[in-house]
Amino acid sequence: MENWLVKRAKLDPDKIALILEHADFTFGELNSTVQLFASKLFSSGIRKNDPVALFSDNCFNGYIAILALQQVGARTIFLDTKLPATTLKYQLDDSKPKTILVSDSVDAVEISKLDHKLTLLSDILSLEPNTKYQPISEFDDNQVASIFYTPNVDDHDIGVVLSYGNYFFSAIGTGLNLGINKQDAWVLTLPIFNIPGFIIIMRSLIYGISVYLMDGFDTGHINKILINEHATIISLTPPLLRKLLNALPKGKQYNNKFRCVFLGTGLIDNWTLLRCNMLGIPVLQSYGMTETTSNISALNFNDAEIKAGSCSQPYFTEQVRITNINQDDIGRIEIKSPTVAVGYLNKQALYHSRFTEDGFFKTGDVGYLDEDNFLYLKGRLTDLIYSGDKTIYPEEVENIYRSVNGIDDICVVGTTEGDKQVPVAYLTLRENAFLTGNDLHEFGQHNLINYQVPREYRLISEFPKTTSGKILRNRLQHLSYTTI
Known part of the structure; x- marks a missing residue:
């Protein structure tokens, strides 16, 4: 496929791509800014397939750096800014990045404790552009795009390796299910260094939609955006949704173009769902994990009321089955999908052990499918x-x-x-x-x-x-x- 950012800038150069608190960027402007940053990354010595770690919050420069690394063809290793130094050390020793990029706006106390050379994004910005730089022309389905670390039961985090093909099919599944169109604007308040946040950036390029970039979870500011702006979708976890509801001013409702809260990461309690219903806030529950490139199912608008509590039918791109069904008619969730990660970094034996003989990925979650093939999640098998x-x-x-x-x-x-x-x-x-x-x-x-x-x-x-x-x-x- 043609380079997504370059392609989108050609198709919709004047369409708003990124909305910040004090500025908006069209896809054309975003592309120009990213290409300048990418040429400076090239000047610093970063090349195609180089592993590059990124330690950034939801700041503008972090957003630009993510897209610029893709333009160079680097493999981005996302580091969680809230992790202790010991965990970061394990992840860096495991991934062996060529460069560690650090946003100037992030509190880098923990990572600064490590014996690793850090490069501030401002240091990259101070470099001269490289005239020999050219963005990669195509994103190959099998090309590794990113690596996300996810906690494992034995406390040794796993580096989940995701490809451009994974992201494309994930976006296609979500887009078909929600009916995404270019009038949509997605509020990005989840951390960009985790898959539920980062994939919104990828969806923006593939769908051609706007993204509101939120740095931190300021409930007052987010509610103000949802009430007064033309934001249509926001991704949240159940705890964050409860915080947002608790801070919603009495008598206020979200704007008339607002479509839904796209909810992930665990079950939601009935009381919170009832509150959302009373406030006229549609909630679409979803199911997915890092290894499945975020969501593989989510309720759509037609089914949200009659199938409350469900994660919906699997997307068009997914196959889901339940095995090892117990006396409660609950079993293990297994999936077959082009969104399943292409590997575990340095742990390929573990990766292959997660698959059945006929190619289904064992998620480690349990649930059931009802008579209409709607998925209901009951939790983690280990819990x-x-x-x-x-x-x-x-x-x-x-x-x-x-x-x-x-x-x-x-x-x-x-x-x-x-x-x-x-x-x-x-x-x-x-x-x-x-x-x-x-x-x-x-x-x-x-x-x-x-x-x-x-x-x-x-x-x-x-x-x-x-x-x-x-x-x-x-x-x-x-x-x-x-x-x-």
Whole structure:
């Protein structure tokens, strides 16, 4: 395929591509800016297929650097700005980048602790353009575009290798499902160094749509954009959606062109869905992971009401099946798709072990397909709690408890008691909330089956989370807590 940015600049040179707080860029202007930056990357010695690490927040220069690295043909290794130095060291030692680019706007305390040479984006900008530079003419389907690290159960992060073909088919599936058109404008507030945020940049090039670039999660500013501007779609996680709803001014509604909250990364509780329904905010739940280049299914507008709680039918580009079905009619989710990653960096044996003999990728998630082939997610296989002959799905229990006034967040995990597991709950409370373990146990008795009710309620100060807001369950056992 012809270079996506160059192609889009030819097709829609005057169409708004990027919207910042104080400036807009058309695709023509964006292309000119990116090509200048790319020529300076070329001057610094970066060439096609070079591994280049990028440590950046959602700033303008970071956005430009991402696109410029693609123009040179480099493989971008995305580094999470919230990770500790020890984790960053592992990822850098594993990926061995030729260069580490760091945004001037990011807090680089952790990465500066490492024994690696860092190059600020401003240092690249100070270089002279290279007259020999030419952008790559084509994006080959099999060409490696990026590497994202994702946590693994053994604490050794996995570098997920994604190609341009992965991104193209992911965009096609989402576009067919949502009916994306050039009047759409997507609000990008998720971190660009994670796949749910980065893929919005790719969708912009493929669809020809505008992107509102948000640096940080300022609920007041984001709500103002959604109320007063022509933003049509925003990608959020359930925790971020709850924050946005809590900050929405009373009596205000989003603009009349707003189409939906595109929701990913875990199950959403019924109370939050009800609030969105009362406020006239459509929520389209989706399902995907880094290894599937983000979403492989998402509710569309026609099914959002009648199939609430579902992640919808798989996209046209995807095959999904359920195997190893248990007594609850829940099984393991497996997929076959051109969006599945092309490898794990330096872990190809592990990568191949994730596939069945007939080519389906084992996601590690569990769920079921209903009679209409709509997918329902029940959680991660490794998170399930086995209480004798009963299976407890923690996210179901958590979503019931999130309706309790005073609970800020909650996570249910299993602990061994005799020859079985029992659920215990870690939670944080809102300011001035007063809840006892007896209160919470009584609530559970009235709203859950007996074996699902947590045996203990552990109050903590803060949850360990990914940048997108997902709780890191495997780190809870190391936290100090107070039993209430």
